[in-house]
Every structure is written in C-alpha cells, then in structure tokens.
Amino acid sequence: MTKTDLIIIGGGPGGYGAAGYAARLGLDVIVIEQASVGGTCLNVGCIPTKTWSHEADILRARRTADPTATIDFQRVRRRQQEVIEQLRNGVETLLSAPSIRLVKGKAHFIDAHTVATDEETFEAKHIIIATGSEAKMPPIAITDTQRVMTSTELLAIDHVPESLVIIGAGVIGMEFASIFQTFGSKVTVIEYLKECLPTLDSDIAKRLRKSMEKRGIDFHMQAGVTAITANGVTFERKGKQQTVSAEAILIATGRKPCLENLRLEAAGIAFTAKGITVDEQMRTSCQGIYAIGDVNGQTMLAHAASMQAIIAVNNILGRTDHIDLSIMPSAIFTYPEAASVGLSEDFCEAKGMEYTCRKGFFRANGKAMAMEETEGMVKLIADSDGKVVGCHAFGAHSADMIQEISSLMCMGVTIEQLRDMVHIHPTLGEILHDTSMIS
Template sequence: MEIKMPLLPGGKMGTVGKINVKVGEIVAEKDELAQVETGKGNKTIKAPAGGKICKICVCEGQKIASDELMFEISEAEANCPEANCQCACQEKQSENITTDLCVIGGGPGGYVAAIYAAKQGLKVTLIEKGALGGTCLNVGCIPTKAFVKSSEVCRTIKEAPVFGIYPQGDFKVDMEKIVAHKDEVRATLVGGIEYLMNKNKIQVIKGAARFADQNTVIVEAEKTYVIKAKDYIVSTGSKTSKIPICGIDLPFVMDSTAALSCSELPKSITIIGGGVIGMEFAFIYRNLGVQVNVIEFLDKLLTMLDSDISSEILQIASEAGIKIRLSSKVTKIQPAINDQAVVTFEKDGKEEIVVSDKVLVAIGREPNLEGLDSEKAGLEKGPRNKGLQVDEGMRTNVEHIYAVGDVTNIIQLAHIASRQGLVAVDNILGKNCQMDYHAVPNVIFTSPEIASVGLNEDECQARKLDYVAARSGFAANGKALTMNETKGYVKLIKDAKTNKIIGGSVIGVDASTLIAALAIAVQNGLTEENLTETIFAHPTVGETIYEAALGLGIGALHE
C-alpha cells in the first residue's frame, strides 16, 4: 500500500516535519506516520490501515508536493509483532518463572502481602524496582520520623532551662549527621525486610515490571524475566504530585524526597502545601531553628481534621513562629539576584511575595502506574483516571489481579496498604474478606502530635448523625504539666442513641500512642461506660481520655 501526500490547496509545497516511524516498524490503523507543515498549518499523516513500514520515501526537512509518494506499507505483515523487537530480545537471556502469586511493588502493601501469602503456603515472587520498603520506609513515614526526633531533641535542648538544665556553650545542628542517622535507620529496616523475604522463601526480582497481557508480567533486568502467576497483586504505590508552577524546576525547589537527603540546613524555607507532609516538615524545620513560611491553597490546614483541631494547630504553629497564609495560590517561583527564592502568591485577589533560601513543594502524592502498562492487562482506572479501580475485596476488574495501597487511591496510609494486602491474600485463598474503613487511625507528627480515628465532628454533621462530643485538655493533666506539654486536648465523639464511641481525636503530647486506645474503642464499638469503667493509671497523659469520656456524660472531674 502506498501512502501519498494529500492535496495541498493552491498547488503549494509542504515541508516534511517529524517522521514518527522507522522502516520495519509495525503500525496500527490511524497511527501517526509523519507531520507535514503547510504554510503555518500542520497536517498529520496517518496510516489508513495496519501493517509493516517497508519503505520511507521522504526525509525530514524535505519539500513535498501533493500526491508525492511518502510511505510503503505491507498489510500482510501486520500480525507479526516479533519482527519489531528481534534485536532487543536476542541479546539478553530470558528466564520463565511460574508462580502462585506475583506481587508488584515491595512497599508496606506488597511486602506484607507477600509474607502473609508465603506463610500460608503460596509460592510468591515479588518485584521491586527500587529499595524494599517502598515510600514508607525509604522516603516517607520512617525517614521523616527520624527527622522529627532530631528536631524534637533540638527543641528539648532549647527548652532545657525550664527543667533546670543549662547546656554549656552553643550547640549546633549538623544536618549531615541528621541525614546519616535517618539513613542508618532506613538501612536497618530495609535489611530487616530482606531477611524476612529470605526466611519466607520469597523470590525477589529487582527491576521494573510491566504487563504484557492479563497473564504475563515482564521484568527487564540483567536478564528478561517472563512471569506467569495464578494471581497478581499490584502495589506500585504513589509518586510526588507535580504542579506546573512557573519556576518549579529551579535548583532551590525541593520535594519531600529531596528534602530528606538535603544535607544543608537553610536559614529560611517556604513550604507550598499545608497538608500532612507540609506541616510535618514545617515543625521539623522550625524546631531546628529555620524560619518557616507555609502557603496553603485551601482555607484550612490539614483538611482531613476537624475544624477545631485544624484551628488549634494553626494557632500552635503561629505561636511557634511559623508564618502561615491560607486561601493562597502560588503563581510563580523566581530566583532573586542573591540566589534566594521569591515565591509569588495570590490571596484575596491581591499579590503577595515571600523570600526564602529554599522552597519545599508538598502538595501531596498520586497513584503511580508509570511503565506498568496496566491497560495491556485490561485494568480499569479509578475516578478521574487516577490509580486502579478496586472493590472492597481489593479486586480489580480482572479476576485474578488485585491492587492494594496508594495505587488504589483510597487512603494513603502505610497501615491501610498492609491491611489491604492481607485482605487481598485472603481473597486469593478463597476466604471472601472485605476492607473495613470505619476505624482507621491517622497520625500527624507535628509538635505536638495529632491523631484521629473514626468519624470526626464535621463528618457527623454531614451525615446528620445524632452525636455528642466532649473535650478534655492536657492543661489539667499532671503528667503533661511535668513535661511542659500542656497544649491540646482529647476529643471523643459518641453516638447519642447507643452511647458507642464512633470517633476520637488527640492533639497534644503522645497523641501517636494514645490513639491506639481510641482505635480499640471505635473498632470494637465500646461505649462511653466501657471507657469510664476502665481504670487509667495515674499519673499518665492517658487519664485525659478518661476525663474526656466523663465529659460525654456527667462532665470531667478535673475541669
């Protein structure tokens, strides 16, 4: 079949622009073959039918007239895709693997599912292109907590005189050592997972996986692995969201991953985004003595929290010296002549600027399907074309393929990914399990910490539930007072009819530890009485839970 240049009006000449195919390439009907410029227009030449490109009769930059021959396509050879990749495949060795379960991605969703499946007798292959442990362990939960600890130590030293301790001389912050400490913790944990993989006889393949079809996954590593499994779990996680703000690629702009290996401490930083990642970093840097500005697009910080808690952390952050602008849209980032960053944003229709050494973009994370070729397995995407669509049993639309964790775009939490992994494996084993999201604890490591579980007050109102909420502050708690940590409170929410605890939040000291008690209460439908009848040890911050529970009925004793 010959492809000729279509008619150019007025007998004009065109110029061949980009040629999109090579000789020997297999094309499908309507694939783009070349672009031709005509005047200031562009005409896309497409294949009228599928076939193999036998001959290209034009070259880039050449003038071309109407009806001139451009391509020759052989339709007979449309169905031999091997012709296309011969050279690539022949050089490399390939290995065929048959297994029960193939897990793609070794983060807290994937590796937990792999161990759980292996313990129940399945033959498991796990594919990971980076380091085991995923985002959580390498560039998320754990590394940030190492930074949080370093920054808390710094704060403790500054506050030491309150406790009668006077550190001698100046102390200094060594960011290189802070990063090294984080890397040590990370390495230990990654090593731990490697050990668990060996112990459970899970085959780990290092490389990037892609689906060739519903039943085949290919990994191009030192050799080509062709994996056929009875079932698959996709746990490819998430990647940092990007926004195309002007100047986002400037050298002083970092995302959270870059910030975690940045071994210099800036004097000042502007954080774009007042969500979990943004606020954790805001307090980390502030506690290390950095001037911090936070610019949030929405009208509150940490939007998943109850409004009163969000206002409380806004006030605490402001008192700590973190400058915050809400309802502000960043429009551009520019370098000043002294190499500082100038961030321009709009608030209430007016333009404002903020100047700092560094900029941290923390606008969130989104499902990662890069290079997976999920469409070749026929996998349906979720709403707004993000992530993979799953049901409550973590099944995708393809019977033997499951998806868990951030890639499902349901809740981005490591502990949810792990639980989803267990549910997926149970379903593979025919146990018919479902995810239950009614008591998911969520912790934010600001100073002080914030944690919540179950419903919050805003959600209760939205659902028009008949509920009662009660708060008890740490200011009335003896242990908190000794620690000089009197900010914040515990808030409990009960169903007014059944007296069951349906939600709770803690903002204040040890919130990350206290939330476990509230999670047990919500998960198991404990009532207000179950809590008030429980003996809480004295003197502990846990007593505040007891006081809040009393607040749901007769009222707290110590307020």
C-alpha cells in the same frame, strides 16, 4: 517463563507485607521491585521523617537546659541512613525466605496472568499491584527549579536551609514545617484551603496551627500559588499578590498513584487518575488481580497498605477476616503531635447527624504537667446511641491515645463502657477517660 503462585509488583509496606503473609500461608511468591525494598515509607517517607522528628524532640529538650543548643545536621543525616539501612536489611531478610524470590526490575503486564521485566517473564494465577505513589506537582509555572524540591529531595539535603517555603499544609508540609523550624530555618507555609490538615477536625487543626504560629512559623491560608521564579514563590490572597523568597522551596501538594509503564490496559485493569479501581476485597476489574496501598488511591497510609495486603491474600486463599478499613487511625508527627480516627465534628454537622462531642484538655492532666506538655486537646465523638465514632487530638503522644480509641471503635465500644475502663495513673491516656466522664 517462570511460573509461581503469586506475583507482587512493588516491595513497599503493602508488597513485602503481602509477600511475607502469603509465604507463611504456603504460597510461592515473586516480588518485583524497581528500586530499594521498603518503598517510599522506609526510604524517603515515614521512617526518615520520623527520625528527624525525634532529633527535633531531642533538640527542644536540650534547649530547656541550654537555649543556645544547635543541631548537628551531619550526625542527623548519618543516623537517618543507619535507621533506613537497618530496616531495609530486615525487609530484605524477610524477602529472602525460601518461598519468596525478589526480582529487581521494572514490571509491566503482558496479559491478565503474565508480567515481564526487561530480563524475565513471569506467570501466576494471582497478581497483587503495590507500586505506591509519588509526589504530585501543582499546575503552576516554575522557572526556578534549583531551589524547588519534593519531600524526597528535601530528605537528601546536606544542610539546614536558612529559610524554607512550603507549598501545602497537609501532613507532609506540616511535619517538615515543624521539623525545620526546630532545626533553625525560617519557615513559611502557603496553603490554598481555609485550614491546614483538611482530614483533621477543624477545631483541632486550627489549634495546632496556632501553636505552630507561636513558635514562629508563618502561615498564609487561602492563598493560591501562581508562580515560582528566581524572586521566590508568588501567591494571591484576598485579591492581593505577594512574593516570599527562600533558600529552599518544598512542594507538598499531595501524592498520586504510580501507574505509568505498568501497561494496565494489557490486562484489562480499570483505573482512573485517582488510582486503580478496586472493591472491598482489593479486587480489580480483572479476575485474579488485586491492587493495594497508595496505588488504589483509597487511603494513602502505610498501615492501610499493610492491612489491605492481608485482605487481598485472605481473598486469594479463601480465608475470612473482619478487618474494618473504615476505622483508619492516622497521625501527624508535628510538634505538638496530632492524630485522629473516625468521624469529625465537622462531618457530623454537615450530615445532620445526632451526636455528642466531649472535649478534654492536657492542662488538667498530671502526667502532661510533669512532662511540661500541657498544650493539647482531645475531642471524643459519639453517636445518638452513645457509641464512640471518632476522636481527634493534638498534644504529646496523641497517636498513642488515638490508637486506643481506634481499637475500642473496632469493638463497638460506647462512651459508657469507656467510663468503666481503668486507666493507669499518671498517664496521658487518663485524658480519654476523663473526657468520657463529661456529661
């Protein structure tokens, strides 16, 4: 039996973030990870996909000078692995600190203070569960499995498929659609809902989809997939059945928390299929045990896991903070890029709220024109008191602009105060200031 101050199950952004923070504050920490450190985000998620997005940006830029330019996919794969390995080495260095021990293995609970792997047993007063999530498969008949992939398998593909069908128009599906269309695949997206990216303002989502359609991506909205066979993907739309064939098929219908084999019942930890139940301090139903990141099902974003890690460790040590998880920016790295924070106009209308919505357009911005990135729009939402409560955007560097608004929202800034803030010229950020000036 090895005793320590804190056991962390999972070495992803939440787990290694919690470990580093707790160690700096004086705790002895054991991190148990069954696979590579860095979690889904670093190894088969955020980082490799953003590496590919960058390569797609470079290819589009090259094509302005040479329309026949093509992708060297083997070089892309090498660079992808180099980036992953460099960042993974950084996480391993973090977890090699004197007060942190990294243990490789599958962890499960013995009781509320005891965790075991196949090799060892560990005991701690405090435990943080940070096991992340995995791809969720839809309840459809799949008789042809050779061409079917999740995002993990697609990131390991050794060539650019001639054609790609993507089931699901969420963040994962839309990012891969944008990437592979640029790389040269014929891309088809099939989505059950009326619009793509349901967490995004519907006006912004529609404009983004239309922009991607102009690039040659086919969308079938309000379409329910019924089967995947050797003939392709069969779906029903408006009472009619259609089949689309492709060399590769990506299932991107969401993710589910990794709960299996943890034996949560042994510690008396409450959970549902949506994740481990936690309160605002990330505390589970069992005293001393916390759950952060995708495994609690609250917000499946790497940066959410990182901030939840801080909240959990602060609670363990009795430290106070003012982290507001309701202000959670997010980005979709398609082309054009999209991002959002806070309330959407759809939400405000559905709740009958008094609000104002100001729209700004990239085409009127000097930097956007200089960059040849004039396609884009910003929607700035304020409540009846003029306080900024949301912002949704698509267009170049939308994530950077939304991050600015997110920071301002954390400070309770009003539209009037935003108007008084000087913005550098020429920048895309001026779009935000110009939008705030609209009466």
